[in-house]
Amino acid sequence: xxxxxxxxxxxxxxxxxxxxxxxxxxxxxxxxxxxxxxxxxxxxxxxxxxxxxxxxxxxxxxxxxxxxxxxxxxxxxxxxxxxxxxxxxxxxxxxxxxxxxxxxxxxxxxxxxxxxxxxxxxxxxxxxxxxxxxxxxxxxxxxxxxxxxxxxxxxxxxxxxxxxxxxxxxxxxxxxxxxxxxxxxxxxxxxxxxxxxxxxxxxxxxxxxxxxxxxxxxxxxxxxxxxxxxxxxxxxxxxxxxxxxxxxxxxxxxxxxxxxxxxxxxxxxxxxxxxxxxxxxxxxxxxxxxxxxxxxxxxxxxxxxxxxxxxxxxxxxxxxxxxxxxxxxxxxxxxxxxxxxxxxxxxxxxxxxxxxxxxxxxxxxxxxxxxxxxxxxxxxxxxxxxxxxxxxxxxxxxxxxxxxxxxxxxxxxxxxxxxxxxxxxxxxxxxxxxxxxxxxxxxxxxxxxxxxxxxxxxxxxxxxxxxxxxxxxxxxxxxxxxxxxxxxxxxxxxxxxxxxxxxxxxxxxxxxxxxxxxxxxxxxxxxxxxxxxxxxxxxxxxxxxxxxxxxxxxxxxxxxxxxxxxxxxxxxxxxxxxxxxxxxxxxxxxxxxxxxxxxxxxxxxxxxxxxxxxxxxxxxxxxxxxxxxxxxxxxxxxxxxxxxxxxxxxxxxxxx
Amino acid sequence: xxxxxxxxxxxxxxxxxxxxxxxxxxxxxxxxxxxxxxxxxxxxxxxxxxxxxxxxxxxxxxxxxxxxxxxxxxxxxxxxxxxxxxxxxxxxxxxxxxxxxxxxxxxxxxxxxxxxxxxxxxxxxxxxxxxxxxxxxxxxxxxxxxxxxxxxxxxxxxxxxxxxxxxxxxxxxxxxxxxxx
Numbered sequence: 001x002x003x004x005x006x007x008x009x010x011x012x013x014x015x016x017x018x019x020x021x022x023x024x025x026x027x028x029x030x031x032x033x034x035x036x037x038x039x040x041x042x043x044x045x046x047x048x049x050x051x052x053x054x055x056x057x058x059x060x061x062x063x064x065x066x067x068x069x070x071x072x073x074x075x076x077x078x079x080x081x082x083x084x085x086x087x088x089x090x091x092x093x094x095x096x097x098x099x100x101x102x103x104x105x106x107x108x109x110x111x112x113x114x115x116x117x118x119x120x121x122x123x124x125x126x127x128x129x130x131x132x133x134x135x136x137x138x139x140x141x142x143x144x145x146x147x148x149x150x151x152x153x154x155x156x157x158x159x160x161x162x163x164x165x166x167x168x169x170x171x172x173x174x175x176x177x178x179x180x181x182x183x184x185x186x187x188x189x190x191x192x193x194x195x196x197x198x199x200x201x202x203x204x205x206x207x208x209x210x211x212x213x214x215x216x217x218x219x220x221x222x223x224x225x226x227x228x229x230x231x232x233x234x235x236x237x238x239x240x241x242x243x244x245x246x247x248x249x250x251x252x253x254x255x256x257x258x259x260x261x262x263x264x265x266x267x268x269x270x271x272x273x274x275x276x277x278x279x280x281x282x283x284x285x286x287x288x289x290x291x292x293x294x295x296x297x298x299x300x301x302x303x304x305x306x307x308x309x310x311x312x313x314x315x316x317x318x319x320x321x322x323x324x325x326x327x328x329x330x331x332x333x334x335x336x337x338x339x340x341x342x343x344x345x346x347x348x349x350x351x352x353x354x355x356x357x358x359x360x361x362x363x364x365x366x367x368x369x370x371x372x373x374x375x376x377x378x379x380x381x382x383x384x385x386x387x388x389x390x391x392x393x394x395x396x397x398x399x400x401x402x403x404x405x406x407x408x409x410x411x412x413x414x415x416x417x418x419x420x421x422x423x424x425x426x427x428x429x430x431x432x433x434x435x436x437x438x439x440x441x442x443x444x445x446x447x448x449x450x451x452x453x454x455x456x457x458x459x460x461x462x463x464x465x466x467x468x469x470x471x472x473x474x475x476x477x478x479x480x481x482x483x484x485x486x487x488x489x490x491x492x493x494x495x496x497x498x499x500x501x502x503x504x505x506x507x508x509x510x511x512x513x514x515x516x517x518x519x520x521x522x523x524x525x526x527x528x529x530x531x532x533x534x535x536x537x538x539x540x541x542x543x544x545x546x547x548x549x550x551x552x553x554x555x556x557x558x559x560x561x562x563x564x565x566x567x568x569x570x571x572x573x574x575x576x577x578x579x580x581x582x583x584x585x586x587x588x589x590x591x592x593x594x595x596x597x598x599x600x601x602x603x604x605x606x607x608x609x610x611x612x613x614x615x616x617x618x619x620x621x622x623x624x625x626x627x628x629x630x631x632x633x634x635x636x637x638x639x640x641x642x643x644x645x646x647x648x649x650x651x652x653x654x655x656x
Numbered sequence: 657x658x659x660x661x662x663x664x665x666x667x668x669x670x671x672x673x674x675x676x677x678x679x680x681x682x683x684x685x686x687x688x689x690x691x692x693x694x695x696x697x698x699x700x701x702x703x704x705x706x707x708x709x710x711x712x713x714x715x716x717x718x719x720x721x722x723x724x725x726x727x728x729x730x731x732x733x734x735x736x737x738x739x740x741x742x743x744x745x746x747x748x749x750x751x752x753x754x755x756x757x758x759x760x761x762x763x764x765x766x767x768x769x770x771x772x773x774x775x776x777x778x779x780x781x782x783x784x785x786x787x788x789x790x791x792x793x794x795x796x797x798x799x800x801x802x803x804x805x806x807x808x809x810x811x812x813x814x815x816x817x818x819x820x821x822x823x824x825x826x827x828x829x830x831x832x833x834x835x836x837x
Binding site: 020022023025026027028029030031032033034035047172174235285287288289324325327328330371374403405472652 | 665684685686687688690691693694695697698702722727728731732735748750764765766767768770788789792793801805806807825826829831836
């Protein structure tokens with residue numbers, strides 16, 4: 001895809017054999033030299049007319065993160081709020097929630113969002129972090145290429161090709177919160193046309209505390225195994241086959257409602273999730289320099305918890321063709337088919353008329369990048385979707401870019417949609433139940449009813465961006481946006497009625513309507529300062545102002561205004577003190593969340609890495625070191641309110 | 657699990673010690689930009705130009721478009737090859753390309769390549785790029801990457817048309833391609 005891009009500001013080849021002068025080598029030596037991978041498309045971020053940020057493998061290692069959600073804290077414009085040990089609320093440019101639905105997350109081209117609620121289960125998005133090449137975060141709509149749900153952003157997690165993960169790697173982690181973690185990988189194939197790797201990973205993370213000192217029940221055990229095969233079948237054909245199998249078990253405290261006394265009870269809810277996926281991607285270069293990519297995957301997921309039991313099968317087929325250059329036009333077009341089917345066992349809390357839901361999505365996109373003049377380029381494109389709920393949808397986009405010497409500027413306008421989820425359209429959810437009113441003998445329930453009238457949420461976003469390599473050492477990236485939202489999901493209560501099932505009860509029905517509109521304004525600034533070979537400093541600041549307007553009486557209309565921080569900033573220092581000793585420090589500031597009564601907080605992380613031998617690395621990592629605990633996304637009154645505490649752990653990594 | 661963690665850590669330390677003892681470095685490991693920069697230097701060394709141009713003894717290496725070498729070519733400036741001093745230039749205008757001995761066309765300028773190619777005509781400018789299809793579209797040398805090695809495709813016809821002769825030492829290591837009709 002066009003916006004895959006990498007290593008925004010200055011690719012670094014820190015691992016290279018610094019002592020070798022490439023100009024002193026013979027052609028034979030150079031052709032047999034092994035390429036140390038810096039990011040594969042190190043140049044393309046600079047060229048992308050979009051707000052792109054890349055978290056490299058080195059960034060993740062240096063930040064000492066042990067999970068994908070935690071890595072995302074490094075990026076500007078991304079809201080990462082940890083709910084408890086295994087749960088996160090993550091969004092880009094606002095509208096954050098545990099069920100955030102305006103963000104698209106892909107792992108090597110596989111979509112991770114669940115059509116049930118159009119969001120991501122972060123507790124099962126994992127891989128061997130050492131095998132991740134980079135995480136690319138595109139802020140703003142990416143819908144014209146990636147389709148629905150890429151409303152406010154796209155996160156692309158890209159793992160390394162098998163050729164870059166040869167040999168053994170082992171790492172172990174142990175500490176107070178990261179109780180134990182083991183990752184093992186082996187890759188082989190050498191110089192042959194086909195290379196492969198396999199990995200296995202398991203961890204155990206301890207439960208946190210509630211602010212009152214109790215156990216929050218979110219202890220977490222998970223394992224995962226996977227493989228990847230990359231084959232250079234001919235000079236023009238490449239094949240990738242990869243797959244994953246995993247299991248995760250965690251828990252949370254939950255206020256469970258029922259129609260009989262005592263109506264609500266605080267229970268431990270165990271969440272068991274498992275799944276497997278298999279992806280095949282074939283890339284063929286045609287004789288006239290076009291590139292044909294065919295990708296298909298099968299994804300099986302299962303999730304069992306007190307409130308929900310879901311089995312899902314997703315099949316996806318994607319065909320893309322990058323046309324050979326036609327004069328000043330670079331055209332890409334593609335078609336895609338997705339079939340998804342689930343089987344949901346009804347519970348007291350969640351039920352629908354049918355237990356099986358099948359959905360089909362057919363979509364196509366076309367994009368043309370036109371060189372208007374040597375420095376000017378215009379990209380226009382659109383995605384066309386045909387889905388079962390809202391029919392035919394168009395999501396167009398236009399981007400203009402100007403490239404100067406060591407600087408570039410861009411402007412864009414795009415329309416994107418969040419199509420209804422199964423939860424919006426087909427499910428009946430018991431939100432709360434209570435004892436009878438004094439004048440009645442019937443219990444009271446509040447239920448979210450299926451809303452077949454609910455249509456897609458819509459956004460129109462205008463963006464401006466500017467990048468500049470100010471000096472050799474200092475680079476800057478600025479993006480500004482203005483988004484206009486319409487038809488946002490609104491929980492609208494209807495008149496109370498008498499519930500029909502025995503036992504009889506008074507029902508306050510709520511339906512989901514498209515009655516909220518509003519706007520968001522903001523921007524992000526990134527500064528990257530590489531003082532010298534061994535010292536780097538980076539700064540990111542994000543600003544966000546959401547203002548929404550819903551009908552009076554609606555429950556959640558303006559809630560999103562206070563669920564994402566208005567200001568966020570981070571400052572990171574990377575210092576290679578000696579050949580063997582590296583020190584990293586990072587400070588994160590996150591503004592208050594008024595809707596959840598969460599105060600602003602400062603988080604400080606520290607890593608000291610020591611290379612014991614050329615192949616063995618020891619890290620001591622402290623996260624949230626100056627703070628006993630803070631809350632990131634749960635209100636003090638929440639039954640499952642969890643405190644995010646200090647985490648200190650050691651990590652031993654062996655790369656023979 | 658804690659126990660497992662400790663055991664695994666011990667195993668890693670033990671195996672690592674053995675591994676270190678019998679490890680040996682086989683080939684050089686370099687950043688892709690360094691390998692390509694080194695190869696550019698060798699292209700100058702193993703290509704024969706018809707006659708030293710009017711600009712005298714200097715071998716002018718030009719980059720057209722965004723510099724994919726992250727500035728590494730600068731250190732080639734001032735070196736000599738076949739008794740001629742190398743001078744590295746970043747081109748602002750395609751019109752200046754005629755004065756180059758070697759012209760590197762950045763992938764982001766690929767849409768300008770057909771125009772540039774006809775502008776250069778039969779002038780002795782060795783053209784190099786790293787985007788796929790460059791050699792087949794009349795470019796002379798194209799970097800490729802197969803697995804974790806850098807290779808080249810050479811379009812001998814295109815070089816000969818410009819009176820350049822690429823020596824066998826390079827050709828032996830290259831894949832020869834022709835201009836696509």
